[in-house]
Amino acid sequence: MNTIIIENTNESGPVLPPIIPSSSEPVSGSVGSDDMPEQEDIDVLADLVADMDISTVVTEPSLFTKLAIPSISEQFAREITGYHMINSTAVKEAGWEEINKTVASFGCEVTDEANGNHKSGVDMKFDDIGISMKSAKLENNGKMSVSSYRLTTVCSDKNVGTPDEIVANIANRDSSYQHYSILARQELPNNQIHYHWCLIPKSSPVFRTNASEFRPKMGKRGNNAGVQVGWETDNMSISFAMSSQLWFAFKFDDVKQYVVADVVVDNSAKKMSYADIYALVQKQKQ
Numbered sequence: 001m002n003t004i005i006i007e008n009t010n011e012s013g014p015v016l017p018p019i020i021p022s023s024s025e026p027v028s029g030s031v032g033s034d035d036m037p038e039q040e041d042i043d044v045l046a047d048l049v050a051d052m053d054i055s056t057v058v059t060e061p062s063l064f065t066k067l068a069i070p071s072i073s074e075q076f077a078r079e080i081t082g083y084h085m086i087n088s089t090a091v092k093e094a095g096w097e098e099i100n101k102t103v104a105s106f107g108c109e110v111t112d113e114a115n116g117n118h119k120s121g122v123d124m125k126f127d128d129i130g131i132s133m134k135s136a137k138l139e140n141n142g143k144m145s146v147s148s149y150r151l152t153t154v155c156s157d158k159n160v161g162t163p164d165e166i167v168a169n170i171a172n173r174d175s176s177y178q179h180y181s182i183l184a185r186q187e188l189p190n191n192q193i194h195y196h197w198c199l200i201p202k203s204s205p206v207f208r209t210n211a212s213e214f215r216p217k218m219g220k221r222g223n224n225a226g227v228q229v230g231w232e233t234d235n236m237s238i239s240f241a242m243s244s245q246l247w248f249a250f251k252f253d254d255v256k257q258y259v260v261a262d263v264v265v266d267n268s269a270k271k272m273s274y275a276d277i278y279a280l281v282q283k284q285k286q
Contacts, residue, residue: 063129063179064199064260067107073261076103080195084265085272090193092135096183097123100133100197103261104181123177130177138186138196138252146182148246149173157240160228163214166238170209170246174202184252191268200258206235206250 079099083091091099101110101124108127123133136144154169155161179201186194200206210233217230217237230239236248 063108063126064258066127067104067199068260069107072103072107075106076197076261077263079103080263081265084193084267084269086274086277088267088271090185090187091183091195093133096135097133100124100181100183103197124181126179126181129179131179131181132177132202133181135183135185138184138194142251142253143249144184144252145247145249146180148248151238151244151246155231155238155240155244157229160216160231160240163211163231166214166231167209167211178202180207188264191266192264193267194262194264196252196256196262197260198255198258199260200255204255204258206254207248208235209233 079102080091083095083099087095104110104124104126111125111128112123124131134146136146138144149170151161151166151169154165179199182198182200184196184198186196188194213233214231215233216228217232217239219225219227219229229241230237230244232238235250236246238244238246
């Protein structure tokens with residue numbers, strides 16, 4: 001029996017085959033008696049449905065499902081731990097792009113590398129799905145902030161713009177990717193760092209940009225007192241003084257269901273130098 005492959009466009013559950021009404025159920029629509037199916041035809045359809053092996057209906061896995069597996073989690077832990085065998089600085093931006101590319105390649109095809117350019121829009125593609133790479137610090141209050149576009153073409157201190165124009169500009173630039181791949185780090189006591197890899201769909205409520213929710217962000221001191229210095233909503237802000245960069249802020253609890261993998265590293269351990277690594281490789285070659 002051939003296997004039926006159905007792409008899962010709804011991650012909440014599997015896609016089931018259509019239900020064929022039984023002969024006892026009325027058929028809607030204006031159908032004359034001559035057009036009604038014969039009982040023999042109905043019996044044949046019923047036999048076909050009864051013979052279907054529902055176990056052969058396979059749901060095409062989502063990107064998250066393909067990556068949130070033990071082998072990928074283990075590779076993520078090795079990459080992050082290996083990084084801190086050399087570096088004491090936290091994994092951020094370009095470093096995360098390189099590590100994420102390596103880890104994700106164990107579960108899907110990775111293309112279109114940004115190489116640390118942080119250009120607007122897509123940074124990589126996982127199985128031809130656009131990905132925007134970000135890193136963020138998880139604060140003690142449980143919140144994290146993620147930077148996005150600079151919006152100087154539609155709003156600034158010279159021209160504050162309108163919410164509708166800003167939202168339209170964001171929507172146009174958002175079209176190049178479907179997910180954020182975010183490395184969130186939580187700095188713990190005794191120089192420990194807890195890293196969380198989150199693969200969040202851009203459709204998540206934490207990234208909403210609703211023009212009706214915009215309110216002017218007003219200055220509170222100095223020459224800016226009482227002057228509009230940006231825009232803000234409950235989940236985002238734009239500051240003209242920061243090149244009108246868009247920032248999203250949300251609670252980690254609101255996205256923890258999107259955690260692909262996590263690891264805690266001891267950043268106090270002694271580091272290896274590049275010369276140490278070179279000597280180790282040369283020794284292995286002998």
